[in-house]
Amino acid sequence: MAVQVAGAPDTDVVVVGAGPVGLLLAGILRLGGARVTVLEQLAEPTDESRASVLHARTMEILDGLGLLERLGPPPSAGPGHFGGIPLDLTAALPSRFPGQWKAPQTLVEKVLYEWAAGLGAEVRRGHTVTGLTVAEDRVHAEVTGPAGERLRFAAGYLAGCDGERSTVRRLGGFEFPGSGPVKELLRADISGIEIPDRRFQRHPNGVANSRRGPDGVTRLMVHQYGRTPGPDGRAPDFAEVCRVWARVTGEDIAGARPVWVNAFHNARGQAASYRLGRVFLAGDAAHVQLPVGGQALNLGLQDAAALGGRLAARITGRGDDRTLDKYHAERHPVGARVLGNIEAQAQLLFGGPEVDALRAVFGELLALEPARRHLASMISGVDGPRPAVPDTGTAEHSTATGPFTRTHRRTTMGKLTGKTALVTGSSRGIGRATAIRLAREGALVAVHCSRDTEGADDTVAAVEKEGGRAFAVAAELGVSGDVHALFLELEHGLKERTGETTLDIVVNNAGVMGGVAPEDVTPEQFDRLFAVNAKAPFFIVQRALRLLPDGGRIINISSGLTRFANPQEVAYAMTKGAIDQLTLHYAKHLGPRNITVNSVGPGITDNGTPIFDNPEAVAEMARYSVFERVGETKDIADVVAFLASDDARWITGSYLDASGGTLLR
Template identity: 85%
Template sequence: MAEARAAGSAEAPDVDVAVVGAGPVGLLLAGILGRGGVRVTVLERLTEPTGESRASILHARTMEILDDLGLTERFGPPPNAGPGHFGGIPLDLTAAVPSRFPGQWKAPQTLVETVLSGWAAGLGVEVRRGYTVTGLAETADRVRVTATGPDGVRREFTAAYLVGCDGERSTVRRLGGFAFPGSAATKELLRADITGVEIPDRRFERHPNGVANARRGPDGVTRLMVHEYGRVPAPDGAPPDADEVGRVWKRVTGEDIGGARAVWVNAFHNACGQAARYRRGRVFLAGDAAHAQLPVGGQALNLGLQDAASLGEKLTARIAGRADDGVLDSYHAERHPAGARVLGYIEAQAHLLFGGPEMDALRAVFAELLTLAPVRTHLATTIGGLDGPRPLVPPAAGPAVAAGPAEEPTATGPFTRTHRRTTMGKLTGRTALVTGSSRGIGRATAIRLAREGALVAVHCSRDIPGADDTVATIEKEGGRSFAVAAELGVSGDVHALFLELERGLKERTGTATLDILVNNAGVMGGVAPEDVTPEQFDHLFAVNAKAPFFLLQRALRNLPDGGRVINISSGLTRFANPQEVAYAMTKGAIDQLTLHYAKYLGPRNITVNSVGPGITDNGAPVFDNPEAVAEMARYSVFERVGETKDVADVVAFLASDDARWITGSYLDASGGTLLR
């Protein structure tokens, strides 16, 4: 806890982090901090949970976060909530989504809070209820928070950091001086949970006077939402009562629900806003304190929980002394663009969903677009939270790296939006490791996978400048990547590689999931058979055969069902070149690794395949010799030497869903060399 106990004060702060707000966002953040050994206290205005389930849907990314924290079993698990929608137009949220939890999952907010509260308490998190924050002051090494307790007595708490998770009317945001540009509400929607009447389920049913939605839960409670065209929030912000909901429902649907008993009633609106900064010194915002939006499709709650997961990991790393202050700045750099993107999508959905007859033509166009598979996948991936913008996160261990700006904000409309080049392809939302990708085929493969949307870990054994150059090339094209350095063929190589890999993945995605493993790293022999020494032989097998075997073995913890493994073999397993007999033997071992693991992992729908390049220009000096190149070109039926991108394209195909029916295969990528 080096940061929390920094010099500058005679005594350490009361806690490392104070969290204001014990809703789902605050509880998840507090639990993550407690899990990391951080001293944390939560201050909550309410003396008891509200019992209201304002939100009830969890999306794919959130479910992955909860699962990685070991929490999904505590939910029972939550049932699949059925098909989703975009602006009220049906949308299959499982459409080719790269997640082990595709779709949407029913989990009432009351259940989420109960699970997270129990989990956080078990980690030593203290939740103080009935405390209303009235003031805060920041000093060089702490934040002083003044709050009035349930007994009416004012108390002062000190913390190294303060996080406001206290909703769209955030006191922390106001007291902390955060700018919150946005737009006012122009539409009001009424929402209620009712019992005692039978009404048909309907899904955003459009009527001449408005839009109605109703769904009966397994507990017999029906949740309804209704918007009457032209209705705006009351000037004084007063909430409606059950009678008003009944009157509006009847005017829109013609149904009388006057005999219903209201479990709870509230109203929400389409006002939107976003904090200009998510961090000011030692004070942070997360969830609805950082962004206000129409709660359509559950995106607001999920966005907030993903804020908490990101900030929790970063604060833990900083307080533990594993990173410098740049890791905290990276929270805004990562989550502000994500929030702006979600708010933009919600704004579009609000127009489609609650616009009057003037929106019918646009809705018809969207409905037509949603018949296209790429559109469905793109929207499902975005709503599921699987398309996050490139995070700018310094390493959590070792020398801290400052996070530089990668995006240029420009003011458009009610709040700042960010223009960035994005990559949308067949691998969007997936993660990949390409060993030996600082040069040659590995470099081309890493770039190709990133162009398809994957977050790529670029591995090198020693060529750190080369790996950094590969990363820079990917990022220049708008892709996402980070470098991992670990020498292969030595003791502890796999452990060292995965230590760095998992750290990098968690910093950027919140999980250590690895969807694609490309075993590419290798060394050549180039020694006549009679001159191969035992030491050379052992080194070849250590790098080319042993390392891939144990990398794959270790990756089984990270590979989700449906993952991909591609092993780079060689055409030398199919034709003879005595100068490379030992090398060819190692690649023969790779083909056996492919064959046997393909059968072993088949039940999990993980494909394992080999790619066999032929003579490929990897930048070696020999390829600068025109005569040598002409001689080598004769081996291919195309009468040219291969380019690294020729092989990379084959690897990208095997990594995609297009190759889902191919496993245990050797794909000849030698340009027809084997036909000669």
């Protein structure tokens, strides 16, 4: 009997299923500080290697967790395809791992087991879940053990990663709309015989694919037109595979030795919700699809990464129930899109002569670079949300030689995991540093620029290099319709990546300097300063209130010039004084919603302008700070990150002096 502590669950999370999806989820939960027990029905790991490739987004996740070295690292698996039509997946949107990478599912499962168990996840094999009861504060799983004993496990949450015939999905009462199979594919790994390699070769009676691996084992797949699929979950014998192969190709493979044989079909289904209270679904438990092109395994591993970070944050107090709800909001649209493209591929791949014209048109389209990039990005998963996952640390590390050689900072489980943020003026300077810092804490960041789109794209690239998530939005501030244009792009970007338009954090950073003596300021310059520095932030806050949930954060970048005089910047200082008033009054107005509003006042900060390349000028400016140095953009970004976190929940309406003690002497 599972030992229970009075008044407390046995574990934080029970994960049902010790395949790659369940093991990755277990490891991420352990990294995030949660206790995990994995229950697996099989007494030993399967030797079936159904999937064999990893895509770019999955590679990024595994790299962030330091797992690629354990996988070999994986060699290139060559070009991909779309419905049997050649498609080079290196055409995907920028990624550190363009293309597809060879990693048999048996190896992935072995590596993930050793990693998760090494982190302290308890994996119990031979344990079959037979019942499920959800209480207000926990989940109870009824389990049959290896010797037939009846066990009971209590957990704060339970995740079903138990495959396409998921017991958790059935016992949990998840709705699972979809359609039944109409096409079947037989698959086998064989040795002891040589047959020609072919890539989804079309014949009058069907489609055949075969590829010999470096170990001498050939994987073949065959579909016969018009053949009725067998019962769900059946295991065909090798003689049946031989008969169908002969009908389609005319080749006799009866003399081969079968290593592994199975059948799969194009049934499709998707859970209406990936979360019901304290129970979650991930991988094939959440969606069933034809496993063409390796998308099924990759989709499941990405589900696990998205769920693991959020669930660990909730368990350890770094997130709330909204954090958990965002799992479904993010992953359900991604799953639906994958199911849609797989259905399209099934028609192209397994349709008879009636789809020849359609295949010809697709072939012409895939000769166009934008079409190749679009489909390659979709299959690789790089055009969707990037799951924020915890890591073993923040130290810089180097990976192996060849295409894996690079040094980068690992992403950590941060205090802003599951949050979204807008940072205006983040193509350079303080805004850029702030965007990178918030993303490092786990936030999805909208990187705004007025005109410097190249700089904004560079900030996004810097975020993604660290394993974070960001996207660029461009809208010039200080002109008519500026805020409307900004939020059109912002909401589109958020919806595309999270499935909703919730905005948790607003950082009003964008601004223009004056640098003109008081007597030389023109009305046009004065109006421009106020339009960008004061008017735009006011209406950005006003517009953002439609998207900000209770408990949101608003941080306005003010200036130390509101506290000490510099006549050359009097008009600029007036605009920042307006920002401080915006902060004060909105803080009182939004207090009932637990939305904090604060100002940060930088002093002399090296924002990359040419003056900071002059050592004498820098030395003179450093004299104004008690620390005898000029500020760095990261000094300000760290203050903003603090105010954006739950640590600053009791601070509002404040002006935080971030000037390094300027003019205290």
